[in-house]
Amino acid sequence: MEMLNHSKDASNQILTRTQFEKITDCLSGLAEKLRVSMILLVNSSGQIVAERVSSSWQGDSTVLSTLTASSYAASKEMARLLGEVSNFQMVLYEGHHQNMMMAKINADFFLAVAFEKGVAIGMVRLFTKKTIEQLLPILHQGKEDRDEIKKIFDHEFQNLLGDALDRSFKESLE
Amino acid sequence: MFIHWGLREIHLKIVYYGPGLSGKTENLRYIYNRIDPKLKGDLVMLKSREDRTIFFDFLQLEIGHIDGKKPKFNLYTVPGQVHYDLTRKILLNSVDGLVFVADSQKEMMDSNLDTILDLEENLIENGKTLENFPWVLQYNKRDLPSAEPIAEMEKKLNFFNVPFFEAVATQGQGIFPTLKEVIKMVVAHIRTRLGEENKVKSL
Numbered sequence: 221m222e223m224l225n226h227s228k229d230a231s232n233q234i235l236t237r238t239q240f241e242k243i244t245d246c247l248s249g250l251a252e253k254l255r256v257s258m259i260l261l262v263n264s265s266g267q268i269v270a271e272r273v274s275s276s277w278q279g280d281s282t283v284l285s286t287l288t289a290s291s292y293a294a295s296k297e298m299a300r301l302l303g304e305v306s307n308f309q310m311v312l313y314e315g316h317h318q319n320m321m322m323a324k325i326n327a328d329f330f331l332a333v334a335f336e337k338g339v340a341i342g343m344v345r346l347f348t349k350k351t352i353e354q355l356l357p358i359l360h361q362g363k364e365d366r367d368e369i370k371k372i373f374d375h376e377f378q379n380l381l382g383d384a385l386d387r388s389f390k391e392s393l394e
Numbered sequence: 395m396f397i398h399w400g401l402r403e404i405h406l407k408i409v410y411y412g413p414g415l416s417g418k419t420e421n422l423r424y425i426y427n428r429i430d431p432k433l434k435g436d437l438v439m440l441k442s443r444e445d446r447t448i449f450f451d452f453l454q455l456e457i458g459h460i461d462g463k464k465p466k467f468n469l470y471t472v473p474g475q476v477h478y479d480l481t482r483k484i485l486l487n488s489v490d491g492l493v494f495v496a497d498s499q500k501e502m503m504d505s506n507l508d509t510i511l512d513l514e515e516n517l518i519e520n521g522k523t524l525e526n527f528p529w530v531l532q533y534n535k536r537d538l539p540s541a542e543p544i545a546e547m548e549k550k551l552n553f554f555n556v557p558f559f560e561a562v563a564t565q566g567q568g569i570f571p572t573l574k575e576v577i578k579m580v581v582a583h584i585r586t587r588l589g590e591e592n593k594v595k596s597l
Contacts, residue, residue, distance in 0.1 A: 233396045240400030265488035266468070267396045267405045282435050286452050286468070293484040370588045372397065372404065377461050378581050384457040385577060388433060389570040 233328070234369065235269055242358045247272040250333070250351045254344055257318060257334040260285050261355070264293065264328050277334075288332045292322055310345065323348050325355055395490050395584065404465045406580055407488055408573075411513050412495035413505040414446070414474030417534040420563035421495060422451050422471055425573065428566065433457060447473040450485055467577060474509070483516045491580035492529035493572055495563075496551055498541040503550055510551060524554060528579035531558040532572045537565070 235243075247259045247270055257277045261269040266289030271281050296307040306327070313320040320334040321344055331352065335344055396405040410418040419439065426437040433456045440449035451471040456464065472482040494513065496506040514524050533547050542550075544560065552558060557575050561568030 235396075235398050235400060237400040240398070263396055263488075265396065265405075265407055267398070269398070280436055282454055283438050283452070286438065286454075290449060290484065293487065294481075297480055297484070369397070369584070372463065373581060373584050373588070377463065378578075378585065380460045381457075381465065381581055382578060384460055385574045388430065388457045389574055 233263060239358055239361070240270060243270045243355060244272070246351050246354045246358070249354075250347055253347045254333075255336045255339050257336065258284075258332075259334075260288065260332040261325075262289050262292075262330055262332060264289060264330075266290065269329065284332070288322060288330075292330055295322075310348075312341065319344075321345070321348060323352060325352050325359065329355075329359055331355075395488075402459075402463050404463055405468060406465065406490045406577070407468045407470065408491045408493065408576055408580070409485055409489045410469065410471040410493045410495055411482070411509070412474055412534075413497055413502065413509040414476075416474060416495045416497040416502070416506075417532075417561070417563035418471040418474065418495045419447055419451050420534075421493070421532075421561075421569055421572070422453050422469055424563060424566045424569045425455070425469070426453055428570075429455060446475065447471060448478075449473065449481055469573075479512065479516075482512070483519060486516050486520050489520070489522075490528070491576045491583075492527065493532055493576050494529060494551075495532045495534050495561075496547065498533050498535045498547065499538055500540050500542045503542060503547075506547075506551055528576060528583040530556055530572055530576045530579065532561050532568060533558060534561045534563050534568075536560045536567075537562045 243261060247261065250256070251259055251272045256272070256274065258271070258273040258279065258281065260271045260281060262285045263269055266286040268281060268285045273281065292307070292311070295311050299306065299308050307324050309324050311322045315337070317337055318334055319337060319341065320332060323331045323333070325331060331348060333344060333348055397403070398405070410421055412418050422437060426434060435454040438452040440447065440451070442448040450473070453469045455467045455469060458464070470485055472478070472485050492513070494510060517523055517527065531552055533544065535541060548558065559568045559572045559575070561572065563569060
């Protein structure tokens with residue numbers, strides 16, 4: 221499959237296996253440098269592109285990615301009201317035991333990094349910025365391939381989806 | 395739409411829109427309570443102290459593997475209160491399909507109409523329009539004595555002749571048929587759009 225980066229309206233995105241593997245390597249590199257609980261690469265509508273979580277982290281990353289994306293979108297509006305031309309580069313949440321930093325990658329993607337309170341924020345900023353520099357070309361490479369999307373949503377898929385919906389929802393009504 | 399080819403996942407975003415207290419949250423709550431636990435994530439509800447949706451509700455649904463792919467449906471509700479307009483705009487970002495939950499009570503018709511107009515304005519800002527977008531109408535609270543006749547609601551709200559469903563969300567009536575239809579429409583819309591683009595390319 222051809223690789224696809226973020227589209228103009230950011231609403232149709234495809235991430236290839238190669239991109240996914242490269243992104244996961246980048247996140248692993250960041251995790252090795254910092255005592256992180258969790259790193260999420262999230263798109264602007266809240267879907268997880270890649271994640272790296274410590275064995276001790278018990279949270280629900282799907283829910284967290286949705287919440288971070290919404291919060292990130294809200295911060296963009298706050299930035300606009302303050303006269304910024306685009307979203308804040310970084311947003312920091314400070315807790316008693318954990319901190320979390322959200323950092324913009326580009327208009328369509330951002331990183332959420334949760335780390336222990338003892339880790340220096342400056343170090344997190346530094347390594348997160350470096351990771352973003354590595355991620356940018358990976359997320360930008362490739363081109364749109366609408367034929368591939370068409371293959372994914374072929375007639376067979378449409379029919380099988382209808383059957384699966386009938387099955388899943390019928391069971392729910394019983 | 396987001397396709398994670400590395401994980402063979404297809405993510406589609408469906409937003410429940412409608413005036414305040416029309417039953418959007420109730421839709422998600424019912425789906426969450428009835429669907430097989432293996433097919434659902436946590437139900438996230440961001441509420442004010444008065445138990446009103448302040449940001450959104452969120453539920454992720456799966457229906458297993460289809461043809462080697464794993465579709466995931468991310469269901470959101472918007473806050474219905476007028477002053478949360480900016481939040482509604484944010485939630486429409488990258489939306490793939492919509493359920494408009496209308497309140498059937500006679501006295502709510504103006505509010506339903508205002509909210510549809512608000513939806514259209516917000517969609518236009520996202521480069522979309524109700525005229526050419528997968529969405530369905532759900533006429534909720536059909537059990538109330540003051541419910542407007544369906545024919546009247548159709549005349550007042552269904553300008554684009556989209557599929558509609560009668561519902562009593564608190565009892566689960568009409569909830570799953572609504573969701574099923576909007577999902578089917580989303581996939582059909584993607585296929586149509588891609589087909590049309592190919593036609594333009596070949597001209």
